[in-house]
């Protein structure tokens with residue numbers, strides 16, 4: 226096996242592990258990275274391919290910045306626009322932690 230494909234196998238394994246581990250821990254960062262980052266971007270700027278194609282607003286957008294934590298939790302629990310509801314997929318604690326992590330990008 227070449228080094229390149231060995232590295233990609235390792236990377237896939239790490240991603241699978243990270244996905245499983247995030248259920249066990251309540252770290253907002255881990256939840257954000259596995260569940261939210263693909264659309265909202267590493268720094269909340271929605272600069273990923275999916276974020277751009279779904280026209281996700283960056284965390285620094287005035288409309289996003291003015292939202293309270295409770296409003297954001299509500300958007301994630303019940304869905305917002307093209308974002309699916311997460312209330313059946315994540316616990317309330319996981320949603321709150323992920324939103325708190327997302328809010329660090331609005332500052």
Ligand code: HEC
Pocket residue numbers: 256257260261262263264265275279280281282283289292297298300301305306307308309311320323324327
């Ligand atoms: C499939 C892509 C996708 C994923 C995954 C996703 N979102 Fe969203 N999110 C959106 C879209 C689209 C909107 C509504 C468009 C907008 O206004 O930015 C949105 C809106 C929001 C909002 C309201 C502020 C805003 O930008 O309008 C918050 C807060 C938010 N998402 C947080 C999260 C969190 C936390 C997660 C992970 C648990 C997550 N999102 C996962 C696509 C996604």
